[in-house]
Amino acid sequence: MFTPPFCPNRSCPQHTSPGVRFFARHGHYRSKCRPHPVPRFYCKTCRRGFSRQTFRADYRDHRPHLNAALFLLIASGVGIRQSSRTLKLSRRCTELKLRKLGRHARRLNLNLRRRLEGPTARFHLDEFETYEVERNTRPLSVPVLIESVTRYIVWAEAAPIRARGRMSKKRRAAIERADRLHGPRKDTSRRSLERTLARGSDLAKTASAVVLSSDEKSSYPGLAKRAFDGRKLIHRKTNSRVVRDTRNPLFAINHEEAIMRDLMGRVRRDSWLVSKKRRYLDHGLQIHMAYRNLVRRRFNRDVASPAQLLGFVPRRLTPQECLSWRQDHGMRSISPLSSRGNARVSLEGARPTAHTHASQFRNLGGGGGRT
Numbered sequence: 001m002f003t004p005p006f007c008p009n010r011s012c013p014q015h016t017s018p019g020v021r022f023f024a025r026h027g028h029y030r031s032k033c034r035p036h037p038v039p040r041f042y043c044k045t046c047r048r049g050f051s052r053q054t055f056r057a058d059y060r061d062h063r064p065h066l067n068a069a070l071f072l073l074i075a076s077g078v079g080i081r082q083s084s085r086t087l088k089l090s091r092r093c094t095e096l097k098l099r100k101l102g103r104h105a106r107r108l109n110l111n112l113r114r115r116l117e118g119p120t121a122r123f124h125l126d127e128f129e130t131y132e133v134e135r136n137t138r139p140l141s142v143p144v145l146i147e148s149v150t151r152y153i154v155w156a157e158a159a160p161i162r163a164r165g166r167m168s169k170k171r172r173a174a175i176e177r178a179d180r181l182h183g184p185r186k187d188t189s190r191r192s193l194e195r196t197l198a199r200g201s202d203l204a205k206t207a208s209a210v211v212l213s214s215d216e217k218s219s220y221p222g223l224a225k226r227a228f229d230g231r232k233l234i235h236r237k238t239n240s241r242v243v244r245d246t247r248n249p250l251f252a253i254n255h256e257e258a259i260m261r262d263l264m265g266r267v268r269r270d271s272w273l274v275s276k277k278r279r280y281l282d283h284g285l286q287i288h289m290a291y292r293n294l295v296r297r298r299f300n301r302d303v304a305s306p307a308q309l310l311g312f313v314p315r316r317l318t319p320q321e322c323l324s325w326r327q328d329h330g331m332r333s334i335s336p337l338s339s340r341g342n343a344r345v346s347l348e349g350a351r352p353t354a355h356t357h358a359s360q361f362r363n364l365g366g367g368g369g370r371t
């Protein structure tokens, strides 16, 4: 039976430090889209009512049974319009669902990460280019950082960059037109790279050495040095002209980017399916990360997912589990692996020692700690 872990009212004292019986049961209700009655409660302190549904990721959703299907379609390279045709949803409704799924996936990705174990952390870094609306005038750069062995995607996000490369008269005119329309294009790729490396740095907080593999882009060494400050940094640089086969030292990230391009229609080259808005690409990236890290096996011959190989979760998640409990309460959120809702996300993948337990509750950004 479901027992509420805390009061969902954020301004109530029972939200942060709930007492043993802070709530009272208050009957149930039936909804058209769920076969079982949904239990209701009220908080004895703030007297507010809530239900099991208040803790679910599909809280207040229309047609919640389509969420997992949309998650899988988006994670399989299908675009918003084709998904809406397949699911018989309106385009706007699909967009809103995608936005909610993307935000949820972002929180899930952050909540289900722990510090990497072992003295040496290994990462591969690269950036790939795509664009919003128009390739000629509005390119985007997407930095991607992965854990080298398990292929766990640590972070990826889209940043606008200025158009560059060969400039014809026509192209220059198109750029001027776009600038007039949207304002001069900013380049935030450096900031994006810093954020991406900082996510890696956070995972490798307790490592003594970091091995970073990347190409020879001149800005990487300085950024990496700052990001992994305090740890011994071994930066392995490979020339981009080296043949991109399985023996290439950057094979892991090249391969992962190829999978990304394949599974995210919107970053495919020469595709009709283009991001019309950058933030939908970010939502798509977060959904891809959740799918790649938590649902999919690392390689087809493996049984484990990347997050499982790193010990972040005890097993692979189903898409339904990924979209089960709300994750907007940080490490206090209910674990997606807990069907009854009685385990917190902070304890997933944790080794059962007092030290780990305490440190995880303190670190909202992904505690864990080596034991």
Ligand SMILES: [Zn+2]
Pocket: 007, 008, 009, 012, 013, 014, 015, 043, 044, 045, 046, 047, 048
């Ligand atoms: Zn309350």
